[in-house]
Amino acid sequence: MSDAQNKETRGFQAEVKQLLQLMIHSMYSNKEVFLRELISNASDALDTLRFQGLKDESLYENDPDLAIRVEYDPEARTVTVSDNGIGMSREEVIERIGTIAKSGTKAFLESLSGDEKKDARLIGQFGVGFYSAFIVAERVVVTTRRAGERDAVRWESDGGGEYTIETVGKPERGTEVVLHLREGEDEFLDGHRLRGLIRQYSDHIAFPIRMRAEPSGEDDEPGDWEQVNRGAPLWARPKSEIDDEEYKGFYKHIAHDFEEPLAWTHNKVEGSQEYTSLLYIPRRAPFDLWDPQRRPQGVKLYVQRVFILDDAEQLVPRYLRFVRGVVDSNDLPLNVSREILQSNRVIDRIRAGSVKKLLGLLQDMAAKRPEDYATFWGEFGAVLKEGIVEDPENREAIAGLLRFPSTHDDTVPGTVSLADYIGRMQEGQDKLYYITADSVAAAKNSPHLEVFRKKGIEVLLLTDRVDEWVMAHLTEYDGKSFQHVAKGALDLGEAESEDEKAAKEKRETESRELLERIKTALGERVGEVRITHRLTDSPACLVADEAGLSSHLQRILKEAGQAVPEMQPHLEINPDHPLVTRLDAEKSGERFDEWAQLLFEQAVLAEGGELEDPATFVRRMNHILLTLSGNGDGEDARAGSGDGGAAA
Numbered sequence: 001m002s003d004a005q006n007k008e009t010r011g012f013q014a015e016v017k018q019l020l021q022l023m024i025h026s027m028y029s030n031k032e033v034f035l036r037e038l039i040s041n042a043s044d045a046l047d048t049l050r051f052q053g054l055k056d057e058s059l060y061e062n063d064p065d066l067a068i069r070v071e072y073d074p075e076a077r078t079v080t081v082s083d084n085g086i087g088m089s090r091e092e093v094i095e096r097i098g099t100i101a102k103s104g105t106k107a108f109l110e111s112l113s114g115d116e117k118k119d120a121r122l123i124g125q126f127g128v129g130f131y132s133a134f135i136v137a138e139r140v141v142v143t144t145r146r147a148g149e150r151d152a153v154r155w156e157s158d159g160g161g162e163y164t165i166e167t168v169g170k171p172e173r174g175t176e177v178v179l180h181l182r183e184g185e186d187e188f189l190d191g192h193r194l195r196g197l198i199r200q201y202s203d204h205i206a207f208p209i210r211m212r213a214e215p216s217g218e219d220d221e222p223g224d225w226e227q228v229n230r231g232a233p234l235w236a237r238p239k240s241e242i243d244d245e246e247y248k249g250f251y252k253h254i255a256h257d258f259e260e261p262l263a264w265t266h267n268k269v270e271g272s273q274e275y276t277s278l279l280y281i282p283r284r285a286p287f288d289l290w291d292p293q294r295r296p297q298g299v300k301l302y303v304q305r306v307f308i309l310d311d312a313e314q315l316v317p318r319y320l321r322f323v324r325g326v327v328d329s330n331d332l333p334l335n336v337s338r339e340i341l342q343s344n345r346v347i348d349r350i351r352a353g354s355v356k357k358l359l360g361l362l363q364d365m366a367a368k369r370p371e372d373y374a375t376f377w378g379e380f381g382a383v384l385k386e387g388i389v390e391d392p393e394n395r396e397a398i399a400g401l402l403r404f405p406s407t408h409d410d411t412v413p414g415t416v417s418l419a420d421y422i423g424r425m426q427e428g429q430d431k432l433y434y435i436t437a438d439s440v441a442a443a444k445n446s447p448h449l450e451v452f453r454k455k456g457i458e459v460l461l462l463t464d465r466v467d468e469w470v471m472a473h474l475t476e477y478d479g480k481s482f483q484h485v486a487k488g489a490l491d492l493g494e495a496e497s498e499d500e501k502a503a504k505e506k507r508e509t510e511s512r513e514l515l516e517r518i519k520t521a522l523g524e525r526v527g528e529v530r531i532t533h534r535l536t537d538s539p540a541c542l543v544a545d546e547a548g549l550s551s552h553l554q555r556i557l558k559e560a561g562q563a564v565p566e567m568q569p570h571l572e573i574n575p576d577h578p579l580v581t582r583l584d585a586e587k588s589g590e591r592f593d594e595w596a597q598l599l600f601e602q603a604v605l606a607e608g609g610e611l612e613d614p615a616t617f618v619r620r621m622n623h624i625l626l627t628l629s630g631n632g633d634g635e636d637a638r639a640g641s642g643d644g645g646a647a648a
Contacts (some may be wrong), residue, residue, distance in 0.1 A: 006166050006167040007164060007165070007166035007167075008164065008165055008166070009162050009163070009164050010094070010162065010163060010164075010165060011161055011162050012157075012161060012162065012163065031135050031136055031185075032188075032197050032201075033132055033135075033201070033252075033258065034132040034133050034135055034136055034137075034179075035070075035079075035081070035188075035194065035197050035198070035201065035202075036197070036201035036202055036252065036253065037129030037130065037132045037133075037256065038081040038129070038130070038132075038133060038177055039068055039070075039081060039198070039201070039202045039205060039209060040129055040202070040205075040253050040254075040256065041129055041130060042068045042081060042082070042083035042085060042175070042207075043068065043083075043202075043205050043206070043207055044085075044310075045083050045085025045086050045087065045174065045175060046066045046067075046068070046083055046084075046085040046086075046207050047085075047206075047307035048085060048086040048307070049066065049084075049085045049086040049147060049173075050066065050306055050307065051306065051307055051308060052086065052147075054306075056148075058148065059086070059147040059148050059173075060147075061147060061148075061173055063084060063172070063173070065084075066083075066084060066085070066207050067083070067084065067207055067208040067209070067210055068081070068082070068083045068205070068207055068208070068209045068210070069081070069082045069083070069209075069210050069211070069225070070194060070198065070209060070210070070211050070228075071211070071212065072188070072189050072190075072191065072194060073189075074189045076180075077180060077181045077189065078178050078179060078180055078181065079137075079178075079179045079181065079188055079189070079194070080176060080177065080178045080179070081176075081177045081179075082174065082175065082176040082177070083174045083175055084172060084173055084174035085147075085173075085174050085175065086146065086147050086173075086174075087144045087145045087146040087147055087149075087152075087173050087174050087175055088144045088146055088153065088175065089146045089149060089153070090151075090153045090165065090167065092146070093142070093144065093153050093155050093165060094165065096130075097130060097142070097155060097163070129256050130177075133177065133179050134159040136179065136181055136182060136185045136188060137159075137179035137180055137181055137182065137185075138158060138159075138180055138181070138182045139156070139157070139158045139159075139179075139180040140156070140157060140159070140177065140178070140179055140180070141154065141155070141156045141177075141178040141180070142154070142155040142156070142175065142176070142177050142178075143155075143168065143170055143175070143176045143178075144170075144174070144175040144176070145170040145172070145173050145174065146173070147173040147174075148173075151167050151168075151169075152167070152168050152169060152170030153165060153166070153167060153168065154166050154167075154168045191211065191214050192214075194211065195211060195228050198211075198228045198229055199228065199229065200249065201249055201252070201253070202229055202249075202253065203229045203230050203246070203249070204229070204230075204232070204233065204234035204246065204249070204250045204253065205229055205231065205253070206231065206232075206233045206305065207231065208227045208229070208231050209227065209228050209229045209231075210225040210226060210227055210228065211225070211226065211228050212224065212225055212226070213225075213226050233302075233305055233326075233328070234246060234247075234250045234278065235250075235266065235276050235277075235278040235326050235328060236276065236305065236328070239266050242266075247261075247264055247266070248260045248261065250278070251264065251280045251324065254280075254300065254324055254325065254326065255280065255282060255324040257282060257283075257284075257324075259282075259283045259284060260283065261280040261281060261282055261283060261324075262281045262282065262283050262365070262372050262375065262376055263280070263281045263361055263362075263365050263369075263372070264278065264279065264280045264281070264325070264361075265277070265278075265279050265357045265358065265360075265361045266278045267353075267357055269353060273329075273330075273331045273346055273349060274329070274330040274331060275327060275328060275329040275330065275331065275346075275350055276327070276328045277325065277326070277327045277328075277350070277353070277354055277357070278325050278326050279299065279316075279323055279324070279325035279354060279357065279358060279361075280323065280324045280325050281322070281323065281358075281361065281362070281365075281376060282322060282324060282379075283375065283379070284379055285322060285379040285380060285383075286322075289321070289322065289380075289383065298316065298320075298321055298322065298323050298324050298325070299315045299316055299323060299324070299325050299326065299327055299354075300325070300326045300327070301315060301326075301327055301329070301341075302326060302327065302328040302329070303328070303329055303330075303332045303333070304328070304329075304330055305328060308332075309341075314341045314347050314351060315327050315347070315350060315351055315354060316351065316354055316355065316358070317351070317355065317387065317390055317391055318386065318390060319383055319384060319385075319386035319387035319390050319391065319398075320355065320358055320383075320384075320387070321383065322379075322380050322383060323358060327350055327354065329346060329350065331346045332344070332346055332347075355391070355394060356394075359394060359397050359398065359401070362376070362384075362401050363397070363400070363401065366401060366417075370415075374403075374412075374414075374415060377403045377414070377415075378414070381402075381403060381414075381464075382464045382466055384398065384401060384402075385398075385402065385464065385466050385467070385470045386466060386470075388402075388470045388473055388474045389469060389470060389473045392473075395473075395474070396477070399418060399474060399477050400417065400418065400419065400477075401417075402417065402418060403415055403416060403417055404416050404417075404434075404460045404461065404462060405440050405443075405460075405461040405463070406421065406458055406459065406460050406461055407444065407449060407452065407453065407458055407459045407461065408424065408458045413440060416460065418432065418477045418478070419478075421458060421460065422477075422478055422480065424458055425458075425480075426455075426456070426457060429457065429492070430480060430481075431480060431481055431482065431483040431491075432460065432477065432480055432481070432482045432483065433452065433457065433458070433459045433460065433482075433483050433485050434459060434460035434461070434462050434471065434482060434483070434484060434485070435448060435449065435459055435460070435461060435462065435484065435485045435486060436462045436463070436467055436468055436471070436484070436486075436550055436552040436553070437461070437462075437463055437552055437608060438463065438552070438555075438608055439463055440461050440463055442463075442608050443461035443462070443463060444461060446485075446486070446606065446607075447534070447535055447537070447538035447540075447541045447603075447606050448485045448486045448534055448541055449485065450534065450535050450536040450537050450538060451490070451492070451533065451534050451535065451536055452485065453536075454536050455492065457492065459485060465556055468550065468552065468553040468556060471484070484544075484550060485534070486541075486542075486543055486544060486550055486551070486607075487543065487544045487545065487546055487548065487550055488543070488544075488545065488546030489546070490533050490534055504533075507531060507575060508531050510575075511531055511573075511575045511584075514573075514575070514580075514583070514584045515529045515530060515531070515573070516529075517592065517596070518571070518573065518583075518596045518599070521592060521593040521596035521597065522571065522596055522597065522600055524568065525568070525600060526568055526569060526570060526571045526600065527545075527568035527569065527570045528570040528571070529570070529571045529572075529573065530570065530571075530572055530573075531572070531573065531575060532572035532573060532574050533572075534572060535572065535574040535577075536574075537577075538574060538577070538606070539573065539574055539577040539579040539580050539599060539602070540571055540572065540573045540574065540580070540599045540600070540602065540603045541571075541572050541603050541606065541607075542569040542570065542571060542572075542603045542604065542607055543569060543570045543571075543572055544567070544569055544570070545567075545570075548567050549564070549565075549567060551569065551604075551607045551608070551609050552607075552608065554567070555608070555609065555610075571599075571600060571603065573599070579595075579599070580599075582595075583595045583596065583599065591627075594620055594623065594624060595624065597620060598617075598620055598621060598624060601617050601620075
């Protein structure tokens with residue numbers, strides 16, 4: 001094949017082009033991370049070769065000495081990172097470098113700003129280590145040959161809108177990345193500087209990272225290759241020999257993150273089964289945390305220090321999918337497969353042990369470092385809530401980690417634990433009250449909270465979309481049951497005197513005719529119409545059955561395109577409210593019906609619901625307002641509030 005036939009120029013995927021421009025034109029305080037990222041990619045390639053070589057030794061091509069090399073050339077102004085790992089085919093180069101094959105990319109890029117710190121953080125979340133080369137390089141050349149294949153591929157780009165790719169010869173398998181440095185980046189053409197960066201960021205890499213010995217004396221020739229890093233996996237070393245900076249550096253390596261982790265736990269289990277785990281809690285959530293097609297790449301599985309899988313979902317449950325780290329087992333076979341993982345007792349024990357350690361780590365953070373825990377909760381709280389449903393065995397422990405906004409005035413929004421709530425419960429109160437809504441403001445202003453506010457009873461405000469699903473499974477905590485304030489009959493656990501009972505019965509008897517008239521006017525729109533024990537300031541509210549769906553859950557299901565069974569809410573009215581008193585005195589049947597309909601529709605809106613016929617509601621409201629203002633009544637008022645009234 002001629003050069004004209006095998007060399008082609010291609011355009012970057014639009015998102016990659018935007019990302020490259022961002023990295024090239026942003027000034028980062030930590031430019032040196034490009035070396036860490038390229039070494040991490042090389043380490044991954046060596047890991048992959050070692051794993052695939054277990055099944056096909058021919059991939060080694062008689063070269064079993066796996067290593068990474070770093071070179072620099074001051075005259076050519078180049079830095080080169082190479083490895084003899086698995087390499088890439090032409091198709092893989094196009095897919096991995098020319099395309100970012102992840103959904104949500106466009107939304108991610110739209111969220112970027114010119115803020116240096118935010119950009120660096122988001123780029124780290126994005127996992128685009130290779131592209132960091134363009135922070136310091138004006139041109140990058142990648143030459144790679146996949147193990148077992150004949151032809152190699154050369155990829156070249158200046159970080160603009162295009163790149164070239166061609167078939168070339170390369171006797172050794174693996175990948176070579178050559179960075180042609182920009183003006184002003186001479187610091188990376190110094191051997192001592194590069195060695196320092198390798199020891200700072202990549203000392204834990206399990207493979208040798210080699211550089212040529214610096215020339216000595218008058219001899220300018222570089223020396224022999226020598227290993228720069230220690231090469232021992234960090235997790236295999238005793239904890240007493242590892243300082244915090246090394247732990248943080250290892251996290252940045254495995255997570256491709258620019259920020260430090262919030263916390264980590266390092267454990268070695270010995271006895272009937274042996275494994276080591278090093279697990280981290282990130283500081284920020286990745287942009288695609290909620291993407292249903294997202295491949296979990298949080299915890300890497302090693303067997304006897306040989307990398308096996310980087311998406312072993314069996315090691316941690318989905319509600320802990322934000323966790324990063326490694327697990328190294330001595331009890332699994334080296335040829336372990338996904339099928340074996342799914343039904344392996346060793347994996348089950350590792351998973352159970354990892355979950356226990358992680359929940360303990362979060363409990364310790366919540367108790368001793370509440371500010372860090374608040375950061376964690378803001379990023380991952382909604383994900384952790386999924387564990388209430390997915391992990392019944394640890395439900396009580398997970399529930400203790402939950403945080404909520406509440407009606408308690410002295411709390412920072414979103415920081416109330418169930419233990420805090422129980423500690424403030426009133427004497428005789430035996431339930432944990434909560435309400436679900438689309439926002440904290442909507443929850444706080446719900447008419448259902450009026451009696452709780454009057455009596456000083458705290459209510460938890462649940463506003464995450466996952467909360468309805470969670471509370472269907474979290475029925476009690478610490479021996480106390482949960483009660484949705486907008487469902488079922490309301491029992492505040494108070495002892496009523498005989499006089500109070502008699503007054504309540506009298507009020508219900510006196511209002512019986514009014515309730516029947518409202519029920520007749522509303523027909524099938526409601527189930528029951530009854531006197532409220534919830535309201536003090538509002539005229540009416542809607543209540544669902546104890547076992548029914550709340551109005552909030554019905555809206556969520558409808559928005560998701562789910563079929564929602566027809567459910568008639570119950571209308572509770574406050575007979576002491578002036579509007580209800582006015583309604584009770586209304587003699588005109590037609591006008592009474594309009595008032596009753598308006599009362600119901602106002603209750604729907606107060607719930608955050610949507611009216612089936614808003615225009616009719618507006619006309620009805622205008623008609624009643626005109627009637628009460630003395631500017632018209634009957635048909636005249638109705639005519640004056642037609643289409644124009646609806647438009648208003």
